[in-house]
Amino acid sequence: MSSKDRSPQQQTVDLSTLSVDNLAAVKKQLDDELEHLTTSFAKLRQAQNKFKECIATVKTGLRPHKAILVPLTSSLYVPGTLSDTENVLVDVGTGYYVEKSAADAEEFYTGKVKALTENLGELEKIVAQKSQSVQVVENILRQKVMASGASSSS
Template sequence: MSESSQPQQVNLAALSLEQLEMVKEQVENEIQTLSDSMLQLKHAATKYLEAKEAIQGLAGAEGKEILVPLTSSLYLPGKINCKDKVMVDIGTQYFIEMDLEQGQGFTNRKVQLIQDQVNKVQQAVNVKRNHLDQIIQVAQQKIQLIKQQQAAAAKK
């Protein structure tokens, strides 16, 4: 990675209060975006964990009656007739037939991959929060300095 792609360091003390406020809003928006992404990742991980539990529930379930979801609100009755194979959505509505062990391995790998991404996003959020704290601290120092200057001018 070249140095030009690295974020540039800004001397916060050199910025005006208005500029600090703009930078603060930008960092807050970035934190919100990252937090939203983290929630979406956690939701996806939950879906894969649910799929894993469903696969586990299929062991020894041949002939068992179930409700098959056609949409989020429409279910039809059905029977499990193949106890050792599952159809796994590998992404963008592509399905692959796998045995139960392969299906569980797939869901485990996906959950781990998502958890790794959640950890990376969490680290980015922590960095952004540290930046936000620094911005707020500099802004408070500037406000305090302005108040001191105004008090000194009022005494004259």
């Protein structure tokens, strides 16, 4: 890693000076971090898709007297109809809902999609850097294992 890729509290370590056990531990840590970042990326992508669905619903799904299913519980629904298609309740997070006009709701969700797109781009760069770090550690670990195998068989 170059010094520009590091945050101020990180220190560089010459990987070639580490033992095979230490390199294996570093690789495991990097693999764990990569798995966590990949999972986070998938969850952010999923949230982005849900917000895009909300935009599509606000644009095309609000028709007067349209038959819908109204959830009473997570698995129990009753039939209903939309009486007000100009206003919607928007989940703004942590169980809070705000009444907004359809246009304001669309703008709200568009902002969410834009923010998530930016976050996903940044996270994608971090995942690529971690993947590259894993490859570097794997290469050095492979070289050390081969070298120790060659020296022990001599």
